[in-house]
Amino acid sequence: MSQIETFYEVMRKQGITRRSFMKYCSLTASALGLGPSFVPQIAHAMETKPRTPVIWVNGLECTCCSESFIRGAHPLAKDVVLSMISLDYSETLMAAAGHHAEAALEETIEKYKGNYILAVEGNPPLNEDGMFCIVGGKPFVEQLKHAAQHAKAVISWGACASYGCVQAAKPNPTQATPVHKVITDKPIIKVPGCPPIAEVMTGVITYMLTFDRLPELDRQGRPAMFYGQRIHDKCYRRPHFDAGQFVEHWDDDNARKGFCLYKMGCKGPTTYNACSTVRWNEGVSFPIQSGHGCIGCSEDGFWDQGSFYNRVTDLTQFGIEANADKIGMTAAGVVGAGVAAHAAVSALKAAQRKTQDKKEEA
């Protein structure tokens, strides 16, 4: 394995300056919540450890994960990613085609046996022996199992790989199945979202490369550092929620004023993700900031929970602080706890219990 270059070498080859590299390390450290003292550690690891090979395969999906990755990402993060998958195997971006592509996959598996990370975008449909997604003449599920067999760990990118996503919506015509239901003997890290935030994707992969282990996962297998808080906990519209100021109709005055979107179906209160802190497209915004509620795309089953626009009508406004704190504790973990009393507890609690029960089954 000594011939594998270091991550740093790859980046330098891509024309990234030492200064940019150090900046990347410090950005990553802060994104991972690690603090400045970890910067040298990250830099050292990237300079000295052989780059971890990544194989990126695509099943039933829409490529939004790749797109988020290459398009929306911070320039530095993007360079890292491009150099990282540059390339062992990625169907969307690589140079080879046809048989050469398949050969490249085989070669990569053989060369890095037991040492590579398998990144999966999309999921396998199992109906009709997997014929709804055929790659190189074989069902994708076979490619997936084959590539997973010698992987060190598996990353399930996005809601498709993690949970099934919209293509698993009732009646789930193709029986689209999340990766962890098919691959059961490898560590799997789920990075849900439709798509996941680019910085979250790079953060996760950098952590794994730097520390050579999986980041701390919550009980659903998501990296706790990015999925530890609800959108609601850090939402800039939260004061309006607490004050009971809601948008009632898309075109009302409250919408113009930027009031809370809870009644427009916003799922921020039950969704764990980093949108309200990291934000999207290099940090410019996130859906709630554009005036549309969160649809909960990083939660299991978000596609089959009734309409995305269902208004919550049984909102209980005040006088339930005790319950509110309790919810805050269980839900928000670190920061959210004790910050504020929630209104709307009964509705939230019910919704939350529902999703959590579902998660336990999964």
Place this chain on the structure above:
Amino acid sequence: MTDRSLIVGPFNRVEGDLEIRLDVRDGAVAAAYTNSPLFRGFEMMLLGKDPRDALTITPRICGICSISQSAAAALALADASGAVMPAQGMLIAAILHAVENLADHVTHFNLFYMPDFARPVYSAEPWHDQAVARFTAMEGSAARDAVTARAELLHIVGLLGGKWPHTLAIQPAGVTKTPTTSDKVRIQTALRSFRRHLETTLFGAPVETFAALSRKDDLLNWTTGDAGLFIRIAQAVGLDDMGYGPGRFMSFGAYPLPDRRAFKAGVWNGTLSPVDTTQITEDLSHAWMLGDTAHPRDSTTEPDEDMRDTAYSWCKAPRLNGQTVETGALARQIIDANPLARDLAAHPSAFARVAGRLIEIARTQMLLEDLAAQIDPKDRFMGHWDMPASGTGEGLVEAARGALGHWVNFDGGKITGYQIIAPTTWNFSPRDQEGNAGPVEAALVGAPVRDGEETPIAVQHIVRSFDPCMVCTVH
């Protein structure tokens, strides 16, 4: 030279999966059969759902053209409910959509199309070194430039739509975002920066100069920027002599504005006529789908799980008046009466298709600047609308790759029918019951296959000139 049959695929650098079977005779493709091997069944999942959920679910058909899908769904629901966007709402929706399409074209050129010229098969060509330095997959300097420029361009979608991909802001009666004056300034700044990118790398000249080209001869004499490199290479490899489309072009018209569509709708077959969408049918004779040929408002999606032998793709075969049509940037520009595109129309080759995209890049940049200057933060961006319990609607837009239509029926507040015909469904359709090949299948006939070539380079150039988006095709 013996006859042989080739299966080309999986195609890389293509959105989704694609396989093409080629019958090769005397060193050229004699027949081609396109197969879209990925089926998800979106039209089945939408049944029984709240019609408004189409706004969230259909964009997830495709992570590349999600705004196109959301715009088509919004228009279909608006058609069904009578919702009307205020002028400023249309303006913002048009900006969101045009930014996505522009970004897509630039991606296609830099990441999907040009890298094929860096392949070793061309290593003896005088331009090869330049192509390698600029366009080698994942490593060439153009990819880096383009990816950075696109990410900045997409800040506009971030600002107006909260996130990209899978943007949610477009609703039947407007957009959820009320942009501020500072948003407007940031949008204009992002556009200026993208203009700089186009003028320094792609065109090597002012956008207006390229947009003003009116004759094919002028285009062939264009030498600056990556566009100049493309034209030099295209002439050397004979890109203008391969991949002829049917010569019938269709556009639903791009970017609805209060008084017009910014790029006009129509059908072109030497003369211009209006699109009559009632004459659209989906033929299932060679698709693994059950049911009869029908208009999308009446058709269903029922996969044939036996995958009968007479069929070979999950893709239905849409036809207009029983005929194939080509759709995409070239079609849009021909129909919008761009003189250069009209000059290219007589010879609808792989070259013409890429050139059509270049024309559209220049014109869309100018359009976007014009639209952004009209943003009025004090105005209304959303009108009032209520979903009726039942209704039927048609939503027609132009995605980067061409005409995209959504047809919805709902009753009792639940979707009872939802059909989508995507641009690549038109271009990559299989044969119909008359045996007529789809546009790409027909365009591949005659493509040269060199001795021993397993993935013929000419086939790559032709297929990619259509910029396939296979996940949209079958959905």
